Amino acid sequence: MSSRQRKRRRRRRLQTRDGSFTSISKSGDSLLCREDDNSLLCGKRLRDSELDLPEDIWCNILSLMPIEDSARSACVSHAFERSWRCHPNLIFTEDTLSMIRNACRKGDRASAFASKVDQIIKNHSGSVKILELDMFRCNDLNICHLNSWLKIAITPVIEKLTLCLPVKYKEGGYTFPCSLLSGQSGGSLQYLWLKHCVFRPTVGLSFLRNLTTLYLGRVCITEGELGCLLSHSLALQQLELWYCSEIICLRIPLVLERLKCLSVTSCGVLQMVESEAPNLSSFMFYGSPVQLSLGQSLQVKKLNMECVDGSDFLHYAITKLPYVVPNVEDLVLSSYGERLNTPMTAAKFLHLKHLVIYFDGDSSPGYDYFSLVSFLDASPALETFILGVQQDDMNFDSISVDALHMRQRPDHKHKSLKKVTILGFCSAKSMVELVCHILENATSLECIILDTIFDAEDNYILGRCSVTSDRNPGDCFPTTSQVMFEADRGLMAIERYIVGKVPSTVKLDVRGPCSRCHI
Structure with missing residues (x-):
């Protein structure tokens, strides 16, 4: 050797x-x-x-x-x-089972995954507190052993259960055995996360008395079945529904006194969300417009709403939401198609401190960005304002070289506003007017960021990889030649109409295309 x-x-x-x-x-x-x-x-x-x-x-x-x-x-x-x-913690993913490192062939991945899980669970001799089965990528998985795995692991001491099946099971290919959670078996369960299966809870699940977090993603469950489960889950603190296509009316009962966070995403046939939970503090909604009734909503401090397949959402938000969530402090609104300008209103967000408004680019060519002053006027305590505009199609008239007259509203002061950010700043005259209005009437303004490229992720503002050390080349948001052309016009508009109006006490941060990614 x-x-x-x-x-x-x-x-x-x-x-x-x-x-x-x-x-x-x-x-x-x-x-x-x-x-x-x-x-x-x-x-x-x-x-x-x-x-x-x-x-x-x-x-x-x-x-x-x-x-x-x-x-x-x-x-x-x-x-x-x-x-x-x-x-006590059995976490089965492709990573923990070395499936990725061992580079299993596609046809062998599901078989190898099932074989390893089966051997480990059947040889386990203790009590399982955490069970995570992530089989999302195992499309050829034969789940004949799944019920036996769950039967072994779900005992009166289990605290966290996560089950993610391949996408092919989302239409009813596997029904979760709810009987395993009845009696004392589910008494200690605190976290339940199900994806791509059928879930038909009954009255027998009233023993889920310690459940604090419930996530259902692409799960077949009716509103009646969900209501039965919620009415007995008195310890529930967080509820998230994602693509649950059988729920028409979501009702959150009054008995959920500990519920703080509610998230509803793309539940296709949903028509109404009605909550009586007295301590709900955070609500996130994504989908087609629905009837919203938050009942005892005085505790709602954070609201994130993204309405698709409906126009004039901002018009609804400025006129209705102050009454629906009167004490909101953090508000994120995403609009998919504004046809009406945002009106001035007597309703007020008296406690609103942070406001984010996103446009997807499908707004009317005549939309007046200057009308967003109504949101600033309705929010006397506002400290941070972020506006994001994804301009895939440039549906606006660019400000002309000789445009000297700009609208002003000197009677509308924004005394609390300290930081303003506009992502996707363009040369539209109404947007230039909006910025000039803020510079002239936000008496406490400290910083304003004008970014001619829309580059945002999860509501966090990102810089360019060419000037930000924690970003790698290629991380910047991709753009088209049309967006690049408009970015140049936006930079010229800033230089010509805005720079000269920036007070000495305000820091102006102008961001253009990335020298690495946007050529």
């Missing part, structure tokens, strides 16, 4: 503290690797050494380790193996 071969063989072995060796599976399959014949001796030496600890302490230590590391430790000794078999 050559010296190089000996070194390579040595690298494939794991040396323990006492000098004995345990072989590691060459395939990298750390979860299913076998112990060396010396492992029993190794375990005995560990017990006789300064590492001698009670087995329950070893179990506690290994329970705090990631499942991959805990499984690897089982290769060292019988003492660690016993702890591994009692590991």
